Every structure is written in C-alpha cells, then in structure tokens.
Amino acid sequence: xxxALVDTHEHLLRESTRHRGPGAHDxxxxxxxxxxxxxxxxxxxxxxxxxxxxxxxxxxPEPAPDVKWRVLQPYWDRCRNTGYMRAVRxxxxxxxxxxxxxxxxxxxxxxxxxxxxYTGTGLYGRLLDAAGVESCQVHSLExxxxxxxxxxxxxxxxxxxxxxxxxxxxxxxxxxxTGGRPASLGEMxxxxxxxxxxxxxxxxxxxxxxxxxxxxxxxxxxxxxAARAFTALAAGAAGEADRHLLGNHLMRHCLARAAEHxxxxxxxxxxxxxxxxMSLERLRSNAADLCPTLVDFPETTFVLMHMGWPYQDEYxxxxxxxxxxxxxxxxAWIVNPAAAVRFTREFLSAVxxxxxxxxxxxxxxxxxxxxxxxxxxRGIAQALFELVEGGWTPLDDALTIIGMxxxxxxxxxxxxxxxxxxxxxxxxxx
Ligand SMILES: [Zn+2]
Numbered sequence: 001x002x003x004a005l006v007d008t009h010e011h012l013l014r015e016s017t018r019h020r021g022p023g024a025h026d027x028x029x030x031x032x033x034x035x036x037x038x039x040x041x042x043x044x045x046x047x048x049x050x051x052x053x054x055x056x057x058x059x060x061p062e063p064a065p066d067v068k069w070r071v072l073q074p075y076w077d078r079c080r081n082t083g084y085m086r087a088v089r090x091x092x093x094x095x096x097x098x099x100x101x102x103x104x105x106x107x108x109x110x111x112x113x114x115x116x117x118y119t120g121t122g123l124y125g126r127l128l129d130a131a132g133v134e135s136c137q138v139h140s141l142e143x144x145x146x147x148x149x150x151x152x153x154x155x156x157x158x159x160x161x162x163x164x165x166x167x168x169x170x171x172x173x174x175x176x177x178t179g180g181r182p183a184s185l186g187e188m189x190x191x192x193x194x195x196x197x198x199x200x201x202x203x204x205x206x207x208x209x210x211x212x213x214x215x216x217x218x219x220x221x222x223x224x225x226a227a228r229a230f231t232a233l234a235a236g237a238a239g240e241a242d243r244h245l246l247g248n249h250l251m252r253h254c255l256a257r258a259a260e261h262x263x264x265x266x267x268x269x270x271x272x273x274x275x276x277x278m279s280l281e282r283l284r285s286n287a288a289d290l291c292p293t294l295v296d297f298p299e300t301t302f303v304l305m306h307m308g309w310p311y312q313d314e315y316x317x318x319x320x321x322x323x324x325x326x327x328x329x330x331x332a333w334i335v336n337p338a339a340a341v342r343f344t345r346e347f348l349s350a351v352x353x354x355x356x357x358x359x360x361x362x363x364x365x366x367x368x369x370x371x372x373x374x375x376x377x378r379g380i381a382q383a384l385f386e387l388v389e390g391g392w393t394p395l396d397d398a399l400t401i402i403g404m405x406x407x408x409x410x411x412x413x414x415x416x417x418x419x420x421x422x423x424x425x426x427x428x429x430x
Contacts, residue, residue, distance in 0.1 A: 095367060158202060204415075
C-alpha cells in the first residue's frame with residue numbers, strides 16, 4: 001500500500017446523489033451490503049443461475065439483510081471464486097474487518113453502511129484513502145456530459161463523455177442538458193464544439209462507450225451523406241445505416257477536437273458489462289476496426305480500455321506499433337485476474353512501459369474500489385516478480401516500472417500536474 005494508485009476509470013455517482021439514498025439513481029437501488037454486489041457481482045449471480053426475481057429481492061431496499069442473505073447464499077457459494085466476487089471479499093475485509101461474507105457479516109456490514117456516521121460527508125475521500133488511490137477519473141452515468149468535478153478536493157476528475165454527441169444521439173437529452181436542439185449537422189457540430197469549449201478545461205479525458213453500440217470502424221463519412229443522415233435522425237426516421245454514418249462523422253469530429261484540447265480519448269474495448277446480450281463477433285473486431293482511425297488521427301491520444309479482453313494480445317500489438325495508443329487495465333483485474341497478470345507480463349516484455357495504465361475500478365459503488373485495488377496491486381506485483389524471477393527484468397527496473405504503471409504514466413498522459421496548476425485559473429487544459 002506504499003505506492004499510491006492513480007485510478008483512471010470509475011462510474012461513481014456524485015457523492016451528493018449517494019447521500020440522497022436508495023432510488024436516487026438506478027445504480028443506487030439499496031443501501032445495505034447488497035449494494036457491494038450490484039456492480040458487477042450481480043452479473044456473476046445471474047450467470048450462475050440466480051433467478052431475476054431473487055436478484056430483484058436482493059437489490060430491493062426493503063427486505064431485511066438476513067432475509068437477503070438467505071436468498072443470496074446458495075448463489076454466492078457458486079460464484080465466490082470469481083474476480084468480481086474476490087473484489088467484494090477483499091472490500092469487506094479491508095473496510096469492515098469481516099474475513100468473508102456470511103449471515104452475521106452481511107447483517108453487520110448492512111448496519112454499518114446505514115449508519116449516518118458512515119455515510120456522512122467525505123465518504124468518497126475516506127474510501128479512496130482506504131484504497132490507496134490518490135485521484136480517480138469518473139465517467140459519470142448521471143448526466144450526458146458527465147461533469148462531477150470539484151467533489152472531494154479535486155480528487156475526483158471528470159471525463160467528457162461523448163456518446164450523446166456521436167453514436168447515441170438523443171436530441172431531447174441534449175436539449176435538456178445543453179439548452180440546444182440542433183436542427184442540422186452544422187448545428188450539431190457547433191453544439192459539439194461548444195461542449196468542448198465549455199467542458200474541456202474541467203475534463204481529464206474524452207470517454208466513449210461506442211463499443212456497446214456498434215463496431216469501432218470510424219471511417220471518414222461523406223459530409224453531404226452525414227448531413228442527410230442527421231436530417232433523418234432529427235425527423236425520427238434514421239435507420240441503422242444513418243446512425244452508423246452519422247456516428248462515424250461525429251466521432252471523427254470529436255477525435256479532432258480532443259486533440260486540439262489535449263484530451264486523451266478513452267475507448268471501451270472488449271467485453272461488455274451485463275449478461276446475456278453480447279455479440280462476441282463484433283468485439284473480436286474492435287482492435288482491427290480501430291487501425292484506420294489510429295492512422296488518421298496521429299495527434300489524438302487513444303487509451304484502449306480493459307485490455308480488450310478476451311482479445312488482449314491484439315492490444316499489445318496496437319500499443320507496440322502506434323505511438324498514439326495506450327492500454328488501460330481498468331476493470332481487467334476483476335474480469336479475469338489471471339489473464340491480467342499474464343497480459344501485464346507480456347505487455348512489459350514487448351511494449352514501452354510508459355504505455356500501460358495500471359488501474360481503474362470501473363465501479364458506481366465507491367466501496368468496491370478498495371477490493372479491486374487490492375487485486376490490482378497483487379497482480380502488478382506478481383507480473384513484475386515473474387519478469388524478475390525469469391531473468392527478463394532487473395529488480396531495479398521492475399521497481400521503476402511499478403511506479404510508472406501504478407501512477408506515473410497516468411499522471412503524465414492525463415497531465416494531472418498541469419491540471420492542478422490550472423485549477424481556478426483561466427488556462428485551458430491543453
Ligand atoms: Zn466503465
């Protein structure tokens with residue numbers, strides 16, 4: 001725990017939303033120990049057979065914790081081995097001094113989490129301290145433009161999420177949140193430019209979840225065709241081809257703006273969160289689909305997330321070949337801890353160590369960052385130990401690399417020192 005982690009990816013609700021309690025957001029259904037399983041534990045529970053009705057009860061705010069445990073326990077026993085659940089187990093051990101989950105522990109943790117002294121102001125700061133995290137980059141799912149900055153003394157740093165500006169345009173939401181309702185492609189581009197002008201100095205990065213919606217082949221689009229596609233969208237008549245074309249055009253617009261404003265672009269790659277809806281065929285193409293875009297935007301910094309699992313070898317190739325590509329291990333340590341260790345070892349024997357970002361919890365529930373950080377620390381240490389033991393990396397080099405992967409690379413790539421200096425000033429980030 002001596003080396004601080006820079007956390008490059010979370011989905012934390014605003015702390016003020018958390019304080020409003022269950023129901024304040026879909027990601028905050030309850031306030032007892034079940035909340036620790038909501039994001040992502042519930043997916044392992046579902047795939048090991050826990051019925052939707054039982055999961056509904058688990059995350060309902062009303063039932064008593066002992067009732068919930070009796071519903072959960074048979075399924076917990078089935079899936080407690082996974083990375084998602086190991087993170088929960090490390091979390092309860094670190095934060096609540098419980099060696100594991102069982103009936104008494106589940107009840108005690110629930111009582112603690114509902115204690116006003118626990119949830120009081122400063123909760124996130126205390127939890128980040130417990131995780132050994134110095135700062136935390138948040139792609140908020142509360143608002144389209146995702147500004148949560150300023151909470152906890154500047155330790156929570158917002159991403160500028162561009163989904164609503166590119167591949168998932170919702171004109172009603174844009175109007176609600178920006179005051180503008182573009183009627184043409186030109187007006188839409190102006191709205192995007194306005195968002196960058198207004199938000200870039202607050203943001204640490206641009207974030208896109210396009211991988212959930214479509215392939216990552218952002219080919220250049222004919223502007224006239226894109227304009228027609230926007231007209232169709234505004235009329236509520238856009239088909240899939242229109243949306244794809246428009247997404248290409250506006251994503252490329254955002255990639256250019258991101259470079260101008262000095263914001264790295266984080267792209268979701270690989271596995272989709274949730275369960276029972278994924279097209280693996282599409283995800284398999286993520287790395288290859290991106291190549292033309294990486295060539296077309298050499299001034300844009302791309303951060304490819306989650307090591308693209310389960311196709312991680314291809315991301316080693318991209319980071320090795322393209323100067324503008326970095327790989328982020330966010331989420332990966334709990335998706336498949338063993339694969340993340342193997343990936344880290346292979347990456348660090350092939351790619352400059354400056355190109356690997358070591359940690360992001362990817363949670364909406366701040367408590368679980370603690371458990372995930374524990375797994376990441378262990379995994380990074382194991383990967384480096386194996387490189388040293390195998391004679392591939394001298395010990396002194398390994399110690400330097402650990403500092404780079406855990407925080408140094410993130411501080412440099414996201415210009416965190418510049419950001420601290422600029423806070424409160426007029427200078428734009430980048
Ligand atoms: Zn995420």
